[in-house]
Amino acid sequence: MGGPPAAEGARTRAARRTGAGFGRLLVAVYAFFALAAGVRAGWQLATRLEEAPVAYLLSALAAAIYLVAAIGLARGGPAARRVAAACCSVELAGVLGVGTASLIWADAFPRATVWSSYGIGYAFVPLVLPVLGLAWLRYTAK
Amino acid sequence: MVDGFATTIIVAGLVLAGFSGLMALLDRPPGLVQLVGLTVVEVILLVQAAIAIGRMFTGDRPEGMATFVGYLLTAVLLPPLAALLGIAERTRWGSAIIAAACLVIPVMVVRLQQVWG
Numbered sequence: 001m002g003g004p005p006a007a008e009g010a011r012t013r014a015a016r017r018t019g020a021g022f023g024r025l026l027v028a029v030y031a032f033f034a035l036a037a038g039v040r041a042g043w044q045l046a047t048r049l050e051e052a053p054v055a056y057l058l059s060a061l062a063a064a065i066y067l068v069a070a071i072g073l074a075r076g077g078p079a080a081r082r083v084a085a086a087c088c089s090v091e092l093a094g095v096l097g098v099g100t101a102s103l104i105w106a107d108a109f110p111r112a113t114v115w116s117s118y119g120i121g122y123a124f125v126p127l128v129l130p131v132l133g134l135a136w137l138r139y140t141a142k
Numbered sequence: 143m144v145d146g147f148a149t150t151i152i153v154a155g156l157v158l159a160g161f162s163g164l165m166a167l168l169d170r171p172p173g174l175v176q177l178v179g180l181t182v183v184e185v186i187l188l189v190q191a192a193i194a195i196g197r198m199f200t201g202d203r204p205e206g207m208a209t210f211v212g213y214l215l216t217a218v219l220l221p222p223l224a225a226l227l228g229i230a231e232r233t234r235w236g237s238a239i240i241a242a243a244c245l246v247i248p249v250m251v252v253r254l255q256q257v258w259g
Binding site: 020021022024025027028029031032035036040043044047048 | 231
């Protein structure tokens with residue numbers, strides 16, 4: 001990643017702010033989750049979709065959201081910020097919704113997803129990540 | 143999984159994570175030591191992956207094949223990802239990225255061992 005051309009002006013400054021410093025660590029963690037969930041979901045969907053379609057499709061959806069959030073945070077223009085904020089919000093709703101649902105209706109989730117039990121299988125990082133993402137977007141907007 | 147390799151990756155990952163975490167605390171960007179460390183970890187991971195794939199083709203398959211392949215692929219891709227982002231981020235956060243990746247690698251290797259069982 002070289003330096004962006006100076007002509008991009010305000011957009012470049014915004015990009016530097018969401019995608020640099022602590023933001024780059026966020027991008028790294030988002031990219032990791034996109035990779036981990038994506039590889040796993042891709043394999044599962046390709047080989048045994050019928051076993052637990054809801055769980056596997058949810059994992060694939062989560063992977064896609066993580067990827068878009070990572071790209072949004074890394075780019076950091078006005079539109080990218082909105083996309084990243086939307087992804088973080090969907091993620092937060094997803095982890096809270098699926099987390100609660102997986103505890104109440106355990107039978108409906110025979111296979112774990114990244115969001116099952118609020119992301120306990122991933123050290124609760126899926127729960128903390130969207131909160132950090134939204135907080136970072138707010139912080140860098142000032 | 144080859145236990146000797148697995149232990150080496152776990153120890154190397156933890157040492158590198160500790161060192162990178164210290165560098166992040168000291169406000170230092172990633173240096174040559176961390177990049178060499180990541181390269182060493184990556185080489186051992188690739189050898190480990192080659193052995194595991196070789197054994198899968200000779201019929202010695204782990205119980206949870208999907209999980210195993212997923213973890214293996216992710217583990218192998220982690221050091222290059224950490225190195226790229228670490229080089230791009232010439233601040234303490236670059237060291238923090240490498241520290242985080244190096245904490246995750248041992249976790250993945252332990253999971254690989256459990257899955258292979």
